Amino acid sequence: MSSDSATSPAKQLAPSKVAAWASAIAWPLASFAVLLVAWQLLVPMAGIPEYILPVPSAFFERLWIDRVDIFRHTLVTANEIVLGFLMAAVISIPLGYVIVSVKLLEKAVYPVIVFFQLVPKIAIAPLFVVWFGFGLFPKVLLTFLLCFFPTLVASMTGFRALDERVLYLTRSMGASAWQTFRYVRVPAALTYIFSGLKVSAVFAATGAIVGEFVGANAGLGYLLLRGTSFLDMPLIFACLVALSAVGILFSYLVDGLEVLLMPWQRKG
The missing domain is CATH 1.20.5 (Single alpha-helices involved in coiled-coils or other helix-helix interfaces)
Known part of the structure; x- marks a missing residue:
């Protein structure tokens, strides 16, 4: 019983x-x-008329007919998004912790980062093509720059949000610096960090597409420009559907990682 x-x-x-x-x-x-x-x-x-706004059946049919070509270009854009996003996360989260921990860096380095952030990334995208060519790197770099600042600010906010009295308590209990960082600082900051990562996930697709607009021979941005040149509206909307699918999938992956790393916030 x-x-x-x-x-x-x-x-x-x-x-x-x-x-x-x-x-x-x-x-x-x-x-x-x-x-x-x-x-x-x-x-x-x-x-x-269709050359202004095609109906969904037209561009979904085009998406199916050209599925192999569109899928190949989608993989290129998805690769740029993932690499730029991961580069921003790997660099900005530790840098946020270092800036918060060293007050001199916060005074000296953070204003410089803000200054460079104010420079429009779209305006400097053509320079990346001149400097680095039409390959993968300029698109990844532009994606990284768009994702870097939101993740950095969110990380700094998260590492700063911890009550100093909690740190005093951990020291009094004999916790090492690594134990304090691993079991106290990081869990307390994760909510803020993932807020920044979710914003960066949206910017990542923008960075990749803008980079492909400026100069590329593959990717959904390149395919969009090709469709625009021929006023091929079904192809344009088919590319937009593919890009939206990549963005939604990437957003759900970030949400899933948040659930995995923050089990204490699971509901029910």
Whole structure:
């Protein structure tokens, strides 16, 4: 009897989690479905020609017909997004901790970083092509620059948010500097860090596409320019769908990493 009573809450919990996941997926899909159906019906009714605004059936058909070519270019853009984002995370998070820990660096280095951040990245993108050519590196570098500052500021805010009295307590209990950093500072800062990473995940796609606009021979940005040159609106919208899919997938990966590294914030 006691065994049944102990396992019944777990049995009740599993269906509730499945229902929550199903609801989280079903509602966005339903919203997109309603939007696409309205788009499909209203555009012909309004008399808008296809070379101005194609209906969803046209660009989804193009997405299927050119799926091999679009997928190849999507992999190029996704590679640029991931590399630039990871480079920004690996550099900006430790740098945020160092700047917060060393007050002299915060006074001397942080204003310089802010100054360079104020320089429009789109304006310097052509310089990257002149300096580094049409390869992968200039797109990754531009993506890195767009992702760097939001992650740095969020990391600094997170490492600064910890109450100093907690640090005094850990020292009084004999914790080493590494133990304090591993078990106190990092968990306290993770909420802020992931807020910055989520913002950077949005900027990452922008950086990769802008870099491809300036100079590239592959990628979704290159394919968009090619479609614009020939006024191929179904191809343009097919590329936008592929780019949106990459952005959504990347955003969910960041969310999944947050759940994995912050289990104490899981609901239910």
